[in-house]
Amino acid sequence: MAARPRLCDRYRRFLPITDATPRLTLGEGFTPLVAAPRLGARIGVANLHLKLEGMNPTGSFKDRGMVVAVSKAIEAGATSIICASTGNTSASAAAYGAAAGIEVAVVLPKGAIALGKLLQALIAGAKVVAVDGNFDDALRVVRSMTAASGSRATLVNSVNPHRIAGQKTAAYEICDDLGRAPDVLAIPVGNAGNITAYWAGFTDYAMAGIVETRPRMHGFQAAGAAPIVEGHPIDDPHTIATAIKIGNPATWAGAVAARDESRGSIDAVTDDEILTAYRNIAEFEGVFCEPSSAASVAGVAKAAASGAIGRDELVVAILTGNGLKDPDTAERTVAGRIVESDASEAGVLKALDW
């Protein structure tokens, strides 16, 4: 096991890890940063890279923060973890909780979780409660439950600062891979923990003198769930991108600070723009991400068209989660594409129009 470093060891100097912190890992982090020349040409940026966060152990970036949050919870003596989730936090909490041997409780908005994410939480043995409400309602419930539970249970939503600390590591990796900071970091924004974490990570590297610059942070919300863009909470958020279907982001102020300090922007993209990007990422680069993740690329396309992102800037778009998590959206997207044939060469040739 000596050859492959652990994320928490590699970046320990920037993390709240001490000798007393349990050494938990599922092999998180070190995700690929891949050049995307065909997609870039399509959407008007010449130097586009995709950070494939769907290659984390449970298929989303949540694992980077969860490994730190669960380790610190155990260090502090907790025997349970609890979260509200649009799906990926619960999948990650369930996995790390199982590996650590502690109780996991997750509270979800009923009917609003992509199938793969729900199954991940259940198969790992988490207790799952589906509430008649949205994510913001679920978060309100678990926050007050945690406050009432004393030290027994730790809340592992991104309001837990250890989540944010762990998620900063993605920014370090990008700089390590590029040998510099990008000009632009494009990222989906839901509860706004991740954009806050990336900005903190780039700032750590700049303060440490490892990079000379920091990127402009361009965050993207779904148009039906864009409270930061509109400047007020949204009571009934709606979007196909369920991982960012959040009406009142817990880390709102962090997102605004990242935007303003970096001279970036937070903008909205429509579900149509998201689904176009979702297909393009797969068809032009062979990468299958979940719809929420495609908001980053949809946003780059929109900003490139308006001139907010320059054609020759070095752009990194974060693909936050794996496409296999949401088979329903994928199925609807490709419906009717299978051509049937009898099992003869002639039949297949005809079916393919070869």
Ligand SMILES: *Cc1c(COP(=O)(O)O)cnc(C)c1O
């Ligand atoms: C959690 C999540 C987001 C949103 O991240 P925030 O930190 O809540 O802004 C985006 N995409 C995916 C796939 C996620 O799981």
